[in-house]
Amino acid sequence: MSGPAVASALDLAGIFVFAVSGALAAVRQRLDVVGMVVLAGITALGGGIVRDLMIGAVPPAAFTDLGYVLVPLAASALVFFWHPQVTRLFPAVLLFDAAGLGLFCTTGTLKALDHGLSPVHAVLLGVVTAVGGGVLRDVLAGHIPSVLYDRQLYALPALLGAAAVAAADAADLHGGAVTAGAAVMAFAMRVLAMRYGWRAPLPRGVPD
Amino acid sequence: MSGPAVASALDLAGIFVFAVSGALAAVRQRLDVVGMVVLAGITALGGGIVRDLMIGAVPPAAFTDLGYVLVPLAASALVFFWHPQVTRLFPAVLLFDAAGLGLFCTTGTLKALDHGLSPVHAVLLGVVTAVGGGVLRDVLAGHIPSVLYDRQLYALPALLGAAAVAAADAADLHGGAVTAGAAVMAFAMRVLAMRYGWRAPLPRGVPD
């Protein structure tokens, strides 16, 4: 497979995993088929749509590429019929979700840099790409977004991966290997945080 | 009246009905006058604004046409002073709401097709036009959007109307009669669903 074909396949794989996580949230909330498709789609595509609106890339990729619609539908169909089995695979889902996080924070940062944003703003939009869909999923499902309070390291690994890509770009280092390295850093930090229970700090003086 | 004048009058009528439904939600939540105007406006205009942002039609129609601001204000004034009477007319409001649903899913799809989106993406944005305002209304009012869980057929009739318009367009069938036919299909499915209590399916194995 060529480089762009690999990148596109990875992108759709990440979207699939995020869509599965959205569809499972719909099962937990006892939503109907409409709610499941909406949560799957918004979790998978929401972060990228917000990024594309901010950088002026309209229509957003989600509205120009057929795969971006079909993959969340496929994930919804899978979860609709076999959610008990998918739920049993949840540890694996978490691992794939961490891979999606690493992928989206890096590709999101690169796209923002390509559109001329400063490194700081590109990093911000890289993080938005990675975590924005989950934030929208939680708001629609009636929860405070878990990334805001649950102290798991989720946004911070995305920040690490995004910052690594922006730093490499500033040092004129480009290419798939650089992006992959940064994505692996974010993935590894997320997996280690889950494994060892690393927690984001609370404001000083707020008891655990 | 000419064709465009009829289309514009229907559009404002649909906006009025959606705004009334938003203003009534504000009464139920005991919001103040600001909350009522905001919910009326967002319910009536939210779906179209999201669609216009996605297709790059900025400023969105809601920010270029004075009627789109004045009609929700008029609906708010009506509900502010006479909400007990309006509430008593609720069965009629539901019927008009179904008409607005049929209208917006078809005109939204057409506008997206006009801006060069693929049929699948245009259908998606047609549904967003029809149900997006209600989703934003429910989120602002502190509820899970009813379209995600209440199993009423609401998004699915919009999907039917949007798909009919896109299929006709693909078959090179255009014009007001085609759009009206698709809108009537969506309207009829919505009304029949209410009359006979048709329900959207839950994920397999989730008890009623």
Place this chain on the structure above:
Amino acid sequence: MSGPAVASALDLAGIFVFAVSGALAAVRQRLDVVGMVVLAGITALGGGIVRDLMIGAVPPAAFTDLGYVLVPLAASALVFFWHPQVTRLFPAVLLFDAAGLGLFCTTGTLKALDHGLSPVHAVLLGVVTAVGGGVLRDVLAGHIPSVLYDRQLYALPALLGAAAVAAADAADLHGGAVTAGAAVMAFAMRVLAMRYGWRAPLPRGVPD
């Protein structure tokens, strides 16, 4: 200092105050450091981002100016370490917040007029600039936006300031003194409303 330098300094001061209010909301909700930074940023920048998306000014100012990222981070750091002290200063925070309200409703209206919107739509976006960030903060924090129900005069002073700027513009009156006068009107109305407990009306017949 030159006029533009003063305007820019005031703008960043307003963003700082709004960010402090977002960060304090994060403390009350016991969010972690990620939640604090997100709420600070969205409260300070959310209204302006929505306005810029609507008028087609992309990337929004928040994504082109480094100060718009650094100031909310500084506000978050302040509240993270010294929130008990900041909370004790809350009456002063409310006063500065009223100043930010006056500032943003007027500058937001002017920017929308500059982009060719009608006076009515520009006023609407001026109010969105001033109150939109707080609405997004409340939604993310899991609350109904306080501006929709709490009957404090918050959106109405913003409406007054925005309308004053648009009326002056229609009368061909321009310049910093006009803007400052309109901002002071909004500020004064907000402060008087707090001082004397002025309340927005409920729909007719809804008991207090």
